[in-house]
Amino acid sequence: MSSVNILKTVLKLCPRFVEKICLKKHYCIMRKFSINRQVYCSYFNNNNLHYNNCWKKKMFIIDNNGESRKSKNSYFIMGGIYTLFGLFKEKEEKEEEPEYITAMKRSILAMQRGEFKKAEQMLHLALHMAQTIDHFKAQTYIFDLMANLAFEMGDFEKAEKLFVTVMQRLISTGTAENDLRIVHMSLKLSKIYEAKGQLEKAEDGYKFCLHALKENPNNEETKFFLLMTLDYYAHLLIEKSKELEAYKMLLQAYELSIPINGIEHEQTITILNDLGTIECRQGNYNLSIQHLNEALKAAEKLEDFESSALHINLGFTYLKQGLYEEAKKSCKEGQIIARMIKNSESLNEANVCLEEIKNLSKRK
Numbered sequence: 001m002s003s004v005n006i007l008k009t010v011l012k013l014c015p016r017f018v019e020k021i022c023l024k025k026h027y028c029i030m031r032k033f034s035i036n037r038q039v040y041c042s043y044f045n046n047n048n049l050h051y052n053n054c055w056k057k058k059m060f061i062i063d064n065n066g067e068s069r070k071s072k073n074s075y076f077i078m079g080g081i082y083t084l085f086g087l088f089k090e091k092e093e094k095e096e097e098p099e100y101i102t103a104m105k106r107s108i109l110a111m112q113r114g115e116f117k118k119a120e121q122m123l124h125l126a127l128h129m130a131q132t133i134d135h136f137k138a139q140t141y142i143f144d145l146m147a148n149l150a151f152e153m154g155d156f157e158k159a160e161k162l163f164v165t166v167m168q169r170l171i172s173t174g175t176a177e178n179d180l181r182i183v184h185m186s187l188k189l190s191k192i193y194e195a196k197g198q199l200e201k202a203e204d205g206y207k208f209c210l211h212a213l214k215e216n217p218n219n220e221e222t223k224f225f226l227l228m229t230l231d232y233y234a235h236l237l238i239e240k241s242k243e244l245e246a247y248k249m250l251l252q253a254y255e256l257s258i259p260i261n262g263i264e265h266e267q268t269i270t271i272l273n274d275l276g277t278i279e280c281r282q283g284n285y286n287l288s289i290q291h292l293n294e295a296l297k298a299a300e301k302l303e304d305f306e307s308s309a310l311h312i313n314l315g316f317t318y319l320k321q322g323l324y325e326e327a328k329k330s331c332k333e334g335q336i337i338a339r340m341i342k343n344s345e346s347l348n349e350a351n352v353c354l355e356e357i358k359n360l361s362k363r364k
Contacts, residue, residue, distance in 0.1 A: 100129035100138055107145060116153050123149065140169045144185075151192065160192050178212035183225055186212070187232065194236055203240075206233035220260075227256040231271065238278075247278045263294070264301045272298070273310060280317045288317045308337035308346040315353045319360070328357050 107122035123146050130138035147162030163185050170181060190205030209229045216222040230253040237246035250271055257268040272295035279288035292314045299307040315331030318324075335350035337343075 098129075100126045100133075100135065100142075103129060104138075104142065104145065107149075111145075111149060111152070116149060119149055120146075120153075136169075136173075140166055143169070148188075151188070156192050156196055160189065163189050163192070178215040180216065180221055180225060183209050183212050183216075183229075187225070187229060190236075191232065194239075199236065199240060202236055203233075206236060209233075223256055224260060227253055227260060227267075230256070231267070234274070238274075243278050243281065247275070247282075250274050250278070264298045266302070266305070269295045269298050269302075269305075269310075273313060276317070277313060280313075280320060285317055285321050289314065292317060306337065306341055306343065308334040308341075308343060308350065310334075311337065312346065312349050312353055315350075315357075319353065319357060324357050324361050328354065331357065 103122050103126035107119045107126060110116070110119035110122060123142055127139060127142045127146075130142060143162050144166045147159050147166060150156075150162060151159035167182055167185050170179070171177065175182060186205050186209050190202045190209070193199070193202035193205060206229060209225070210233070213222055213226050213229065230249045234246040234249040234253065237243070237249065254268070254271045254275065257265070257271055261268050272291045276288040276291035276295065279285070279291065292310060296307060296310045296314065299305045299310060311330045311334030315327045315329075315334060318327035318330060331350050331353035335347060335354065338346035338350055
């Protein structure tokens with residue numbers, strides 16, 4: 001099984017982390033742009049060591065004045081897939097599994113359950129064991145797990161230092177700077193800088209990832225990381241009010257997501273939603289409606305997919321066209337879903353949409 005297929009398999013197992021935002025019941029949240037109130041989030045999941053990762057990403061809301069703001073919730077990656085590929089394979093060559101690997105596995109399970117303190121304790125135990133036998137590779141991988149755990153716990157400073165340490169250790173053993181393991185951690189560091197508000201450093205990181213990926217073979221793994229880099233870089237550009245540049249990247253991401261994920265997939269739906277949002281803000285309403293309807297059609301095929309944002313986005317687009325009945329129907333549907341799953345943010349967006357429809361209908 002290829003690394004990408006492993007990633008796709010593991011996606012199905014990704015646990016629910018921290019606060020539930022737009023897609024309250026989803027393992028990885030979709031990025032949701034309300035046309036007038038744009039919400040933006042996405043997922044990323046990587047694994048070749050049999051544990052789950054979930055990307056945390058900032059959401060954005062675009063208000064009726066065309067301004068964007070961040071919402072409180074976010075999702076990020078937990079874990080590093082390419083960090084030390086093959087480390088756990090050692091257990092297949094031995095009758096007894098090394099104790100440090102058992103401790104690492106237990107820490108990963110604890111992460112998946114949200115038991116972060118327990119995970120941290122198990123990682124320190126695993127690190128002590130690895131240091132006792134002077135296992136360089138295992139120590140590096142444990143540092144990587146610690147970095148991801150630190151981010152999940154909101155300790156960005158610690159996560160940043162640990163990721164840098166892991167990268168330095170890999171490079172010291174001859175790993176090239178354009179190696180996918182380095183690209184993967186650079187992508188995570190960029191998200192850390194973005195979370196800390198260091199947008200220029202974040203953008204430099206995304207640019208580095210794009211450059212490094214161009215130097216890699218055009219295979220499945222490279223395409224997977226290119227998709228994620230384009231997606232997240234577009235997110236940053238939207239935050240910097242560079243929507244046209246973001247739109248071009250999202251188009252590229254969409255073209256990659258179709259063969260990698262298929263149309264009926266959270267990330268593809270998310271990208272369609274983003275495209276539709278920007279198209280609406282740019283006045284291209286017909287194309288916006290097309291993309292949002294495609295996203296809704298695909299979302300209907302996914303079990304347990306919270307689609308209130310898509311309905312609300314579509315409602316706002318119809319509203320921009322003066323199609324009040326269609327707008328009311330879409331926003332009402334979004335309101336029903338948001339109320340049912342107790343998503344206060346989406347419910348507020350739906351209420352704003354319906355109130356504006358009511359006011360504009362009176363003036364008509």
